[in-house]
Amino acid sequence: MARANTNNFTSGVEDTPIDPPIQAKGGCSWCSLGCSCSYHVPNIRELYTRDKRLLRAILLIVILLNAPVGKYILYPFVIFSTWIHESFHGLAALSIGGGISWLNVYPDGSGLANTIIPLGRFQRAWVASAGYQGTAVTGGIMLMFRRSNISARVGTCVVGLAVLLTCILFVRNAFGLTMLVIMGVILVLASWRLPPFWIGELFALLAATACLNAITSIRVLFFVTEANIGGVVRSSDATTMQEITKINSYVWASAWMILAFWMTSMGVFISIETKEKVRELEEFRGEEDHPLALSSELA
Numbered sequence: 001m002a003r004a005n006t007n008n009f010t011s012g013v014e015d016t017p018i019d020p021p022i023q024a025k026g027g028c029s030w031c032s033l034g035c036s037c038s039y040h041v042p043n044i045r046e047l048y049t050r051d052k053r054l055l056r057a058i059l060l061i062v063i064l065l066n067a068p069v070g071k072y073i074l075y076p077f078v079i080f081s082t083w084i085h086e087s088f089h090g091l092a093a094l095s096i097g098g099g100i101s102w103l104n105v106y107p108d109g110s111g112l113a114n115t116i117i118p119l120g121r122f123q124r125a126w127v128a129s130a131g132y133q134g135t136a137v138t139g140g141i142m143l144m145f146r147r148s149n150i151s152a153r154v155g156t157c158v159v160g161l162a163v164l165l166t167c168i169l170f171v172r173n174a175f176g177l178t179m180l181v182i183m184g185v186i187l188v189l190a191s192w193r194l195p196p197f198w199i200g201e202l203f204a205l206l207a208a209t210a211c212l213n214a215i216t217s218i219r220v221l222f223f224v225t226e227a228n229i230g231g232v233v234r235s236s237d238a239t240t241m242q243e244i245t246k247i248n249s250y251v252w253a254s255a256w257m258i259l260a261f262w263m264t265s266m267g268v269f270i271s272i273e274t275k276e277k278v279r280e281l282e283e284f285r286g287e288e289d290h291p292l293a294l295s296s297e298l299a
Contacts, residue, residue, distance in 0.1 A: 053146055053200055054268065057208040075109075079179050080206065081135055081213035082111040087166060088134025089113040092127040103166060105176035110229045121244050128240040129252070132218055136260040139210030142203070143267025149196040151272070152203035159206070160187030173230075211267060214260040221253035 064070030082105050090100040093115035101114040113131075117123045145151035163184035171177050190202055221238040228234075238249035238256075245252075 051147070051271075053204045054143070054208070056201065057204040060205065061208060061212060074209065076179075076183060077206070077209035078109045078213060079105055080183065081210050081217070082109055083163060083166070083180060083183075084135045084138050084210060085131040085217070086111040086113040087162075088130040088138075089127055090115060090166075090170065091134070092130035093117050096123050096126060098123070098127070100170050102172040103170040103176075104173040104230060105171070105179065106173070106230055107175050110227065111176075112229050112234065125241060125244045128237050128244065129256075131237055132214065132256040133259060135210060135217070136214040136256070136263045139207055139212075139214050139260075140263030140267040142207035142210060143264070144270050144272045146200070146204040146207055146267075147271045149200050152200045153191050153196075156187050156199060156203050156206070157191035160184045160191060163187065207267065211260070211264040215257065215264065218253055218257045218260060221256075222250060225249065 061074070064074050067073075086103050086105065090103055090113050093100060093113075096118060098115055098117035101116060103111070103113045105111045115127055117127050142155060145155055161184070163180050167177055167180050167184065171180055191199060194202065221236050224236060225239045226233055226235045235243070236249070238252045241247070241252040242249040
């Protein structure tokens with residue numbers, strides 16, 4: 001399955017959130033995993049005072065998208081989103097008893113997963129639709145964990161190890177191997193060495209760019225039915241779904257776009273974080289343990 005290029009785009013307590021959680025009235029009633037799952041539709045003031053990490057990530061992305069060198073800085077994150085997309089095609093094939101022949105990523109930001117799947121319309125549709133859906137869901141879930149430094153550290157390490165594992169097992173082109181190995185090693189080392197503040201910033205940026213690419217990459221499906229990927233002309237995932245289901249490709253592209261917006265919204269408005277005592281939070285906020293820390297009076 002293919003993904004075409006869209007041309008877009010230490011000190012302190014380890015898991016004390018930098019900003020206080022946005023709690024819903026009544027608390028969490030459905031999670032028993034030792035975390036504080038909170039949901040709320042914040043106003044502008046609440047977003048500014050309580051979720052600065054996400055705002056910083058969004059602001060950085062907006063600046064880079066409008067800066068002459070921004071596309072080069074964001075380029076690794078485009079490759080990261082392509083890797084997620086193609087990996088989910090492969091995972092979908094494995095989930096129905098199929099296999100992955102190879103998984104390649106190309107310099108223009110496109111990618112291709114060559115899968116082996118059992119015969120059947122459902123099996124083909126399952127694999128063809130997994131790429132865009134998987135990217136959207138992954139980005140949204142990562143955003144939900146952005147407020148916990150421990151989650152950010154573990155998540156960054158898991159992502160890095162997963163990237164390296166796919167390189168060992170499936171990636172076969174030179175560019176894909178080079179870029180993804182470097183990316184995987186950097187993410188693993190970052191999860192090990194970066195201070196709590198900076199690992200949280202990196203994880204939030206990974207999550208935000210994954211959500212952004214989940215949205216912007218779908219947009220091209222409304223205008224392109226096929227693309228040259230790896231030197232071969234391939235049908236888009238939406239066109240493949242149209243061939244399988246006889247439902248117009250615009251319907252599938254629209255459904256994936258809605259899912260991408262929905263998961264991004266869920267990632268913004270739902271935060272999953274470990275429970276912290278108010279006293280520990282206040283002690284942490286009183287310490288200037290990162291260069292962008294604000295005083296309690298200004299926060």
